[in-house]
Every structure is written in structure tokens, then in C-alpha cells.
Amino acid sequence: MKSVRLLFDKMAEMFPVTGHYLRPDAEIAHSPVFESAVVKVSRGTEADLTPQESQALEPFQLEAAAADPAASSRGSRAWTRARSAEDFATVLLQSRPAPDQVAPRYEPIVAAIPPTSNLCERLFSQCKLVMTPHRASLLPMNFEMIVFLQTNRKFWDANTLMRLDVDDTDDN
Structure with a gap:
């Protein structure tokens, strides 16, 4: 710190x-x-x-x-x-x-x-970049999901998404 x-x-x-x-x-x-x-x-x-x-x-x-x-x-x-x-x-x-x-x-x-302020500043700066005028009507849950995925990008890739079981989402 x-x-x-x-x-x-x-x-x-x-x-x-x-x-x-x-x-x-x-x-x-x-x-x-x-x-x-x-x-x-x-x-x-x-x-x-x-x-x-x-x-x-x-x-x-x-x-x-x-x-x-x-x-x-x-x-x-x-x-x-x-x-x-x-x-x-x-x-x-x-x-x-x-x-x-x-x-x-x-x-x-x-x-x-550890300092938290620099991590928070970086996250809020990224949120400001994501929240462009054409995304202003996003639901908060969807916005949170986009920011979460961008912040944790190092933990997933396209292959991870392809391995997901699509049948779980079709049950609705």
C-alpha cells in the first residue's frame, strides 16, 4: 500500500x-x-x-x-x-x-x-468505457455480466464457451 x-x-x-x-x-x-x-x-x-x-x-x-x-x-x-x-x-x-x-x-x-483503490479505479474506468450511449439501455444484470466477463477474461476463452452445455439454457 x-x-x-x-x-x-x-x-x-x-x-x-x-x-x-x-x-x-x-x-x-x-x-x-x-x-x-x-x-x-x-x-x-x-x-x-x-x-x-x-x-x-x-x-x-x-x-x-x-x-x-x-x-x-x-x-x-x-x-x-x-x-x-x-x-x-x-x-x-x-x-x-x-x-x-x-x-x-x-x-x-x-x-x-494490498491497496484496493487502484483496482477499483481500473474497474470503474473499464465500466465507463463499456457503458457507451448505445449500451445505456442495457439491463443492470446484463451490464454486470459483460463487465465481469471482460474483467476475468484471462480465465476463459471461446473454447470454454463452446464446451458449455447448451441444453441447460433450453429448458425454460
Whole structure:
């Protein structure tokens, strides 16, 4: 999640028009406080947690660390166009300094929480592309089926459809 947040922040900095959609408290974020807390823990800046963020992470707190609030800080992230021979994300993620080694205060699962916002953004963008004016009269169930099949295209092909038993649909 911290990598995605880093990429989103840099994109918003480079292209300000995207800031509304990529900011940490965007409408698409289910729990902005929790997401912010996870990013801070992943970065190693637990000292910067607000009381609300600490409360959101309370279920993940290790019992031994509850009495010892150790924290570390990180340096600034720099990205230069001189290294732009590689792709944007690779250069930006490799330019981060290594975090200080500190005894963890939270369960290791907190650092492994995947971002959902980028998956949702991609799905909604695909829906917007599918929902053209000539498809506006589709029933929601049919639209959902089209989007589901497009999203999961890697799991099926024409041969899969040909193997389906057509007799099951003719029973009506």
C-alpha cells in the first residue's frame, strides 16, 4: 500500500489535475484514516500516527509493543528526470531510502495489506468505457455480466464457451 501511495502522491505532484482522484482522502477510499495509518506504519513513521489512526490499527497492535512506543523517521524521497530511462514507477520505488530497523509494533500483516483503490479505479474506468450511449439501455444484470466477463477474461476463452452445455439454457 505504501508503494501505491508513493506513486499516487508523485502523480498528483506531477499532474495536479489527478490530485482530486488520487489523494489519500478521495471518495473511493473506504477508510481514509485506516489507509493513512497503514501507509505510515509501512513507511516506518509510526510516531506521526494521529489518535484516530492509532485506534484504527489497534486490532493489529502487538502486545509487547503496546508498552514501548518506538518509532523511526525516514528521509525525503527524490526523483529526477535524469533517471527517466527506466519506467516511472521503478525509478520512484528504487529511489526510496531503506527504512531504519525497528522492532515492529504491529502485526506483519499490516505492511502487506494490498491497496484496493487502484483496482477499483481500473474497474470503474473499464465500466465507463463499456457503458457507451448505445449500451445505456442495457439491463443492470446484463451490464454486470459483460463487465465481469471482460474483467476475468484471462480465465476463459471461446473454447470454454463452446464446451458449455447448451441444453441447460433450453429448458425454460
